[in-house]
Amino acid sequence: MPVITTEMREMLGAQLPILATVTDPSTPNIGPKRSLRVLDDTHLIFNENTGGQHLANIEAGSRLAVAVIDREALDGYRFIGTAELFNEGPAWDNAVAFAKENGMGTPKHAVVISVEEIYSLRSGAKAGTRIDEK
Known part of the structure; x- marks a missing residue:
């Protein structure tokens, strides 16, 4: 399983x-997740707050992709994985605490993504290449 590096953590934080999820074999669904x-x-x-299409797709077994891009640096990452929903336990406690700290309402679910693949979105010859597992 690939490891999320310090650089990736910093970019996801900034x-x-x-x-991205899929509704069916031909309909993608994308949206920001602050x-x-x-x-x-x-x-x-992430905290699932709306209970909309992403949630329906996750409940139907959709794999997920997360893209994060630093436009100024022409750098970024794509994380691919599967999700699990929580309404109790440590992940849920994390989501509730995050919501409280950030002035958000109580989430509908905590969604934990198991990262299975990571790709570079850095501009240049290596754009789109898989980052080696560590």
Whole structure:
């Protein structure tokens, strides 16, 4: 399993991540996730607040992609993985605390993404290449 590096953590903390799921084999769904953050070296987490299409897609088993880009640096990352929903336990406690600290309402779910692949979105010859597992 690939490891989320310090550079990736910093970019996810400074830039607005975009989440992608699929509704069916031919309909993508993308949107910003301002609560998306690093949970640990191999997981991302976000607060599901709206209960909209992303949630329906996750419940239907959609894989997820998260893109984060630093436009000024022409750098970024794409994380691919699967999600699990929580309404209790440590992930849920993390989501509730994050919401409180950031003036948000209580989330509908904590969504934990197990990162299975990471790709570079850095401009240049290596754009789109998979980052080696560490």
